[in-house]
Amino acid sequence: MNIRWSKRSAWLLAGREGETARKLSDRALLQFTNKSGVMLKVGIKEIAARAEVSIATVSHAFRNPGRVSDATRKKVLEAAKALGYTPNNLAVNLRTAKSGNIVAIIPDVADSHNSGVIKGIEKIAHSRGYSVLLGDTQGSEQREREFANMVSSRQADGIILMSHRLPFALGKNLLKIEDLPPLVNGSEFTGHEEFPLVAIDDVQAAMDATSHLIDYGHKDIAVITGDINSTSCRNRLAGFKGAMARAGLKAPERLINYSSYSLEGGETATRQILLQKNRPTAIFCFSDEIALGCMYTLRQSGFSVPDDISVIGFDNIAFARYFAPPLTTIAQPTEEIGAMCATLLLDLIDGKKPEKNRHILPHKLLVRESTRRLN
Amino acid sequence: MNIRWSKRSAWLLAGREGETARKLSDRALLQFTNKSGVMLKVGIKEIAARAEVSIATVSHAFRNPGRVSDATRKKVLEAAKALGYTPNNLAVNLRTAKSGNIVAIIPDVADSHNSGVIKGIEKIAHSRGYSVLLGDTQGSEQREREFANMVSSRQADGIILMSHRLPFALGKNLLKIEDLPPLVNGSEFTGHEEFPLVAIDDVQAAMDATSHLIDYGHKDIAVITGDINSTSCRNRLAGFKGAMARAGLKAPERLINYSSYSLEGGETATRQILLQKNRPTAIFCFSDEIALGCMYTLRQSGFSVPDDISVIGFDNIAFARYFAPPLTTIAQPTEEIGAMCATLLLDLIDGKKPEKNRHILPHKLLVRESTRRLN
DNA sequence: AGGTGTTTGTAAAACGTTTATATTCGCACC
DNA sequence: GGTGCGAATATAAACGTTTTACAAACACCT
Structure with missing residues (x-):
């Protein structure tokens, strides 16, 4: 212990000794400098001074207990508490080259x-000490890129990507996974097998939905798709066509309505459908939002669901069972998809590569009252 | 220019000269070190070497053009591009003591x-170069605290708080705004006038909703509240009572159903209402989700909306007009509330204090088909 | 006493920037 | 041919941590 430390510590204490315990604890809660001249900023250095140890010891006491005797550890912790220390994560992040953030790139939070x-x-990120940066892209590829850049610029440690395209260019000679940023693909698939993927089996799910309608005796089945560029949508379409073919039914192009995963999409697509002379007896909507827009338009036009036309949705959003009529739909394990994405990503960041990359979660057909058996 | 620089630069170039332009530009897109022994990490230092200037000059060329001649600026930019430089924001953040993040503390993203x-x-944050950290609290006060701590630990520069309680203790002697973290209150009100507030006039809005029902001839009006601890809810309740009183109507406690802003809340509360012997002719739901749960239960129980019972909601979520029947509700400028919160917060962070703290945005009664005139 | 570990602690060098201050340079001015 | 000045650039000190390498202290054997 050299004189410098002692002096500092004395000065520091002197600056505070007049204060009541209450005041100190108030300060402890708020780490914002005030202009009153009293230096509020407290870092590892100030703690070291007060506890009369070196800053290395302070750091160890926090990050690496066991590297330090119980006695000094206690001293440090007390000093830290008294001073109301909160570590400056900006510094920690720089030093450890970890931001503690992951960025979730999604087309629309409001969906x-x-x-x-x-x-x-x-939920998962928080439980593992990470924070989530919101990357709402509104479908813009440029924004996908911008958000992905956060990992280049070290503001995020990894990416959860709910999009069908990679947000960065990939050179042919750079396909080794070590060269790539930690990324997991959620619900959509970029086509790059080297990244973990979490999704449901959209093809099978769409087949299940279609088969349900077929089981109910429907032959003329229209479809309202989401964004046809998305893999989820393409897969669902494939599943639909597959199920129709298997049943020996026609799925003519005129019954396939290309739209978007939205209420408005469902609304306008349904209008189109009703304009045609041969009306389908059932409509398979590729999302519950579409289905709601669809049912609304049907109702507006004087059709009853399911008496005149059956409607089946996809997703099982929280609202679905409250619709009038309650919506028959394919349930996705929505929250679990997110949770699993996060788990895989954080493992990846920790250097743990999953034994398999393709994680297909179970879906489920929920038959409610928007579909009806034809007689 | 001393020898050290020249040497370094020579070495660096030597390490790269064999590569094609294509390879280089691939690298430029991905900033992740590979293990091949070629040093990929490129910082300000490497640029300085290649451009044969000092690191200070490089920094200025980016951050402070004008401090640097056009010629050198160009040199630096070229070097940066060739090397595929992306600034390390962790370092920038530490140095400038800004994280570039704001944290949005909200009870539930899925609402x-x-x-x-x-x-x-x-939207606003992104347009102003900030990122949004998601603080989903599930209503937990502890989590509110944890997220608020992100500004103490410098991971966020400010807080948008959609809660009625402050996420940190406030000493009596610390009420000066300079000592507090930048925070703006959205939709809810903590009671601390020193923070900007963005909300609608919940009292007036609830009065408008209630008056609408009263205009339509309803006298027995039930209410399903949200979380009664929230200020939005208390204000709406006050507005309801006020409107009833003004019309000379009774608002007995038995007609006030304390619930939560959720589908399930609406469902169970409505069940309670239907249990009573004197049924109301109208139900004022404090959120659209409640209203949907409510209408669902009414339908289940054989009541027709609005023929038997009128229902009015609150919020005008995107779904509202698609419900069956389309929901009469109070429209909030939802996205604008968020946008204004962000604008105020970022201004605050920039040191610009708003001239007024209380920002009341307009609401609007939207009469659709879930309410009916009594004859 | 001397040797050999094992704890516990410290000094100092990072991490990659920004920025205050210093230096250099060219040029105009008397 | 100084002198002074502005512009352009460089040096070096931060920013607040973590971590490596080393030293001191102590304990435990011979």
Whole structure:
């Protein structure tokens, strides 16, 4: 212990000794400098001074107990508490080259399904000490890129990508996973097998939905898709066509309505459908939001669901069972998808590579009252 | 220019000269070290070497053009591009003591109204170069605290708080705004006037909703509240009572059902209402989700909306107009609330104090088909 | 006493920037 | 041919931590 330390510590104590315990603890809660001249900023250095140890010891006491005797550890902890220390994570992050953030790149937070996924992501991330940066892209590729850049610029340690395209260019000679940022693909698939993927089996799910309608005696089945560029949508379409073919039914192009995963999408697509002369007896909507827009339009046009036309949705958003009629739909394990994405990503960041990359979670057909058996 | 620089630069170039332009630009897109022995990490230092200037000059070239001649600036930029430089924001953040993040503390991302607000926040934040950290609290006060701590630990520069309680203790002697973290209150009000507040006039809005029902001839009006601890809810309740009183109507406690802003809340509360012998002719739901749960239960129990019972909601979530029947509700400028919160917060962070703290945004009664005139 | 570990602690060098201050340079001015 | 000045650039000190390498202290054997 050299004189410098002692002096400092004395000065520091002197600056505070007049204060009551209450005041100190108030300060402890708020780490914002005030202009009163009393230096509020407390870092590892100030603690070291007060505890009369070196800053290395202070750091160890926090990060590496066991490297330090119980006695000094206690001293340090007390000093820290008295001074109301909060570590400066900016510094920690720089030093350890970890931001403690992951970025979730999604097309739209306000979408019911997406926000459920996000919720799952956030839960796991938080439980493992990470924070979630919101990357709402509104479908813009440029924004996807911008958010992905956060890992280049070290603001995030990894990416959960709910999009069908990679947010960075990939050179042919750079396909080794070590060269790539930690990324996991949620619900959508970029086509790059080297990244873990969490999704449901959209093809099978769409087949299940379609088969349900077929079982119910429907032959003329229309479809309202989401964004046709997305893999989820393409897969669902493939599943639909597959199921129709297997049943020996036609799935003519005129019954396939290309739309978007939204209420408005469902609304306008349904209008199109009703304009045609041969009306389908059932409509398979690729999302519950579409289904709601669809049922609304049907109702507006004087059709009853399911008496005149059956409607089946996809996702099982929280609202689905409250609709009038309650919506038959394919349930996705929404929150679990998010949770699993986060788990895989954080493992990846920790250097743990999953033994398999393709994680297909179970879906489930929920038959409610928007579909009816034809007689 | 001393020898050290020249040497370094020579070495660096030597290490790269064999590569094609294509390879280099691939690298430029991905900043992740590979193990091949070639040093990929490129910082300000490497640029300085290649451009044969000092690191200070490089920094100025980016951050402070004008401090540097056009010629050298160009040199630096070229070197940066060739090397595929991305600034390490961890370092920038530490040095400048800014994280570039704001944290949005909200009870639940998956709630339709909240996710709309978030979307507004994100838009503004992004346009001003900030990122949004998601603070989903599930209503837990501890989590509110944890997220608020992100500004103490410098991971966030400010807080948007959608809660009625402050996430930190406030000493009596610390009420000066300079000592407090930048925070703006959205939709809810902590009672601390020193923080900007963005909300609608919940009292007036609830009065408008109630008056609408009264205009339609309803006298027995039940209410399903949200979380009664929240200020939005208390204000709406006050507005309801006020409107009833003004009309000379009774608002007995038995008609006030304390619930939560959720589908399930609406469902169970409505069940309670139907149990009573004197049924109300109208139900004022404090959120659209409640209203949907409510209408669902009414339908289940054989009541027709609005023929038997009128229902009015609150929020005007995207779904509201698609419900069956389309929901009469109070529209909130959801996204604008978020946008204004973000604007105020970022201004605050920039040291610009708003001239007024209380920002009341306009609401609007939207009469659709879930309410009916009594004859 | 001397040797050999094992704890416990410290000094100092990072991490990659920004920025205050210093230096250099060219040029105009008397 | 100084002198002074502005512009352009460089040096070096931060920012607040973690971590490596080393030293001191102590304990435990011979």
